[in-house]
Amino acid sequence: MYIAEAFKYRHDFWRYIIGTILVVVGVIIGQIPLGVAVFLERGMDMASMTEGELMQVLDSNFTFFLILLTFAAGLGVLLLVVKLLHNQSLRSLTTSRKKVDWGRIWFGFGLVAAFTVSVTFIEYMVNPEDFLVNFQPVPFAILVGIAIVMIPLQTSFEEYLFRGYFMQGLGVLVKNRWIPLIVTSVCFGGLHFFNPEVTQMGNLIMIYYIGTGFLLGIMTLMDEGMELALGFHAGNNLTAALLVTADWTAFQTESIFKDISDPTAGLDVLVPVFIIYPLFLFIMAKKYGWKDWKNKLFGKVEKPEDIKHIEEI
Template identity: 30%
Template structure:
């Protein structure tokens, strides 16, 4: 079981506390560098960097192209990503134990998740297009699109891996260590995952209570697949293709990813995305179960069993 990885290395609270604090600090350092770079670039290009511009991430008002702005934002995730590797030193165990219960990273599972979730996304988008074609606008420009494709392909793995390893690796194992039951850690990390995105431009555009359930549901789905499959591989694959499809394929007004995608959706109903995640997530779960035969939902309520010896040596 993935949560059993906490039995390895140093699981004491005095190890988790500085590790998590270091990761959070590295994230805010990345965000600080992001604001400094955006401010400098905006100043050089005669743009503005007001609170309204920052909330909406309107790169045109900053005087820069969407690709340049997207590159700067994605680059900021390099800092917290590498912060994960420094943080794991406190635990004296391999980074792999925060990613999977398997002996090595299963790239086939990542590829499987990318393929299946990509088909689900493509199919649902195509169906929506046929139902309301006037809501889609072609915005494809070859030169800009090529650069966008390369930036997304190179930097999304860092952004996605950071979020997955931190929330469904570090925090999930920390909370599992405290509460012992996977279901509690699963619920809490799903809510925290949602709250992390509360400063996104789409929350500013559409409202907190319309967008937040979607984030929490997505976090819950990714957390559930992690628990059932004993690793982050599928969650990483789903998260990657989800962001990649949004940034490169079909974007929408107010999105956190301000990109020159191939298509733009003119209007969206945030509440409809809740049902979309539930339906798409259910389809993926069925297909994944047919291929990998998960052990069942009992993993959610199976407590972590830690021996008295382990408790004595690594107690909180």
């Protein structure tokens, strides 16, 4: 089992507490370049600026890069923590398979990317008045370069932290699967509470963020590895950053379109979570032959027999 992989390494819970603290420190350090850049541009005025105003001080592509650099720093610290504090391999943090399945990563990426591109262009054709063509060749080309390199680092950090480090750490502590699934999904969604989208659309959008956490967590537990979640998360964020931006989103980019509609949280929040997400899971379940849902989502986490035997000796 995927969670049980942690039993093979140093899995004392205090290590996870220290590791989490170190990762938070890494993220804070990763924010320093953005803070310095804004300070050099606006000086002490930055203290009275809103988050949206801060994001508009610098060139959008430069700001986008600096924001993603925060996640890259967090990922670097997390991988060091896993290696040095837990003596755990990156492979075992990623999957229970003997090696990482890149085919699964690309399938998760392609599934959500194809869906997002299709839905975006359908929405543009049906409601063109809600969009402004924002495409500028040079800024867009720079955005593509930044996004291709940095967004996988951002999404990988979130996946390795929540669906990897936290899920395995909680799993070996409580010896079951459902508590790690619930806790990591709610925490993942909760961290998006301060996104500008929540301010604009209201707390109802938290259903979307927490629902996305459950989707990625279910993928990981049912597939006994993070590959699908890694690909899906990267595909979702990459296509979103390149296709559509808006003045009220966390990522304001030099994308192809700009959404100028007045956003509200309603069916557009509920439909993805309760209709589209189950459809994604159904497709993956059929492709990869998922079975025994009850045990994989709610069953016990037991120490592998080979480890028990070694400890007895």
